[in-house]
Amino acid sequence: MSVPSPAAVVVLAAGEGTRMKSKTPKVLHEISGRSLVGHVVAAARELDPQHLVVVVGHASEQVTAHLSGGDVPVRTAYQAEQNGTGHAVRMGLEELGGVVEGTVVVVCGDTPLLSGETLAALAATHTADSNAVTVLTAEVPDATGYGRIVRDAATGAVTQIVEHKDATVAQRGIREINSGVFAFDGRLLSDALGKVRTDNSQGEEYLTDVLSILREAGHRVGASVAGDHREILGINNRLQLAEARRLLNERLLERAMLAGVTVVDPASTLIDVTVTYERDAVVHPGTQLLGATHLAEDAEVGPNARLRDTVVRAGARVDNTVADGAEVGPGATVGPFAYLRPGTRLGAGSKAGTYVEMKNATIGEGTKVPHLSYVGDATIGDHTNIGAASVFVNYDGVAKHHTTIGSHCRTGSDNMFVAPVTVGDGVYTAAGSVITKDVPAGSLAVARGQQRNIEGWVARKRPGSAAAQAAQAAVEEAGGES
Numbered sequence: 001m002s003v004p005s006p007a008a009v010v011v012l013a014a015g016e017g018t019r020m021k022s023k024t025p026k027v028l029h030e031i032s033g034r035s036l037v038g039h040v041v042a043a044a045r046e047l048d049p050q051h052l053v054v055v056v057g058h059a060s061e062q063v064t065a066h067l068s069g070g071d072v073p074v075r076t077a078y079q080a081e082q083n084g085t086g087h088a089v090r091m092g093l094e095e096l097g098g099v100v101e102g103t104v105v106v107v108c109g110d111t112p113l114l115s116g117e118t119l120a121a122l123a124a125t126h127t128a129d130s131n132a133v134t135v136l137t138a139e140v141p142d143a144t145g146y147g148r149i150v151r152d153a154a155t156g157a158v159t160q161i162v163e164h165k166d167a168t169v170a171q172r173g174i175r176e177i178n179s180g181v182f183a184f185d186g187r188l189l190s191d192a193l194g195k196v197r198t199d200n201s202q203g204e205e206y207l208t209d210v211l212s213i214l215r216e217a218g219h220r221v222g223a224s225v226a227g228d229h230r231e232i233l234g235i236n237n238r239l240q241l242a243e244a245r246r247l248l249n250e251r252l253l254e255r256a257m258l259a260g261v262t263v264v265d266p267a268s269t270l271i272d273v274t275v276t277y278e279r280d281a282v283v284h285p286g287t288q289l290l291g292a293t294h295l296a297e298d299a300e301v302g303p304n305a306r307l308r309d310t311v312v313r314a315g316a317r318v319d320n321t322v323a324d325g326a327e328v329g330p331g332a333t334v335g336p337f338a339y340l341r342p343g344t345r346l347g348a349g350s351k352a353g354t355y356v357e358m359k360n361a362t363i364g365e366g367t368k369v370p371h372l373s374y375v376g377d378a379t380i381g382d383h384t385n386i387g388a389a390s391v392f393v394n395y396d397g398v399a400k401h402h403t404t405i406g407s408h409c410r411t412g413s414d415n416m417f418v419a420p421v422t423v424g425d426g427v428y429t430a431a432g433s434v435i436t437k438d439v440p441a442g443s444l445a446v447a448r449g450q451q452r453n454i455e456g457w458v459a460r461k462r463p464g465s466a467a468a469q470a471a472q473a474a475v476e477e478a479g480g481e482s
Helices: 035-046 060-068 085-095 116-128 188-192 211-216 238-258 457-461 466-477
Strands: 008-013 051-056 075-077 104-107 133-139 148-153 158-162 177-185 221-225 288-290 307-308 321-324 339-342 350-356 357-363 368-370 374-380 392-393 403-405 416-418 421-422
Touching: 008 035, 008 085, 035 051, 035 060, 035 104, 035 116, 051 060, 051 085, 060 075, 075 085, 085 188, 104 116, 104 188, 116 133, 116 177, 116 221, 133 211, 158 211, 158 221, 177 188, 177 221, 188 211, 211 221, 339 350, 416 421, 457 466
Parallel strands: 008 051, 008 104, 051 075, 133 221, 288 307, 307 321, 321 339, 339 357, 350 368, 357 374, 374 392, 374 403, 392 416, 403 421
Antiparallel strands: 104 177, 133 177, 148 158, 148 177
């Protein structure tokens, strides 16, 4: 049966989260490339609701700015005082104009493992059973501390949600618990919220009171059971944050492996939810794939690599490397111990070797920068070799400047290219040169002082030293005089 999209999804994200012991609002803590509330919003969007609103309160400016900063800004409602979940939902509905016709799904902003598939099943059950309210529940191994779901034995309808402290011995044996996620009939929800009282120990409007109000009015309250009880886990402290990260990482790696990616050691591999990949990519141990990173077919990454917002093209190899905002061309090799900073573009079959750092650099096809070099703000043509210990001197203390080196060049070791400077195609440069002027195509550039040997200097200036003794012995062995 085709289930229509919900009229609205209301995300509750107004709480302070004091148990996180952090200056960062709880819902903005991140796991696997998104904030907690970002994961919830992404799951909610899979339902394609007509309206989506996040209720903010504590640190509202910070949370609102975060939600407005994505590709699709999120509408927010402000709960000035945290007067309970019922009050928060009322603020969300008021932001949407009051009464919402159709299904309204309410979710918590600190449940990052909740999937769009589970929310869709909740909405489908709500429609199929013609419920006034449908509770998302889960069967858990240990229900201690959770609200128990009490059902009518004949109809399966939910008759009570009993908090642990109020439960009887028999009720405490129930393992089906309340998740705090609901689907409501929008019109009935608005009417019932107006009847919620605050005569409780906290003086707050509880959303769960809506269930009893509607049930007493003769409406049906049903339930939809989550397939995996871990999806409903809420985050209240750093231990739970770490556990959610582990569980979500396992889910993401499983998805990648089933899609044809080899993950050699899942226990030591981290992946963000925004990472993409193609079949036959290989990820070695100790690797972190973050942000908008993409691994193409037959790409091989790791061990011990950290890639953020980096594209690794087909057949490329990235070993023991940190890369941020880079692109590694087909068949290129990087590392070990390389650092690719934003704006680095490596052409097909090129190389950024051991202890090489690159920034805002375009490296041509087949070009190699093999050892101990810094290439910043530069363009290098095709099939050029950059000698070891080369530095592209791009900063004059005020501004950055660009270096251009042509194709089929052979630059010597220990070269300094002082930008702005252009080296033409087919150029050779001598080792130890400091290139400060443009070099025409096909030239040999030599920019270093003449070597001068001052014989006998050690014996005169460092008499009796180990160096002087070694030099004297060498002279005597050669049959000469010091």
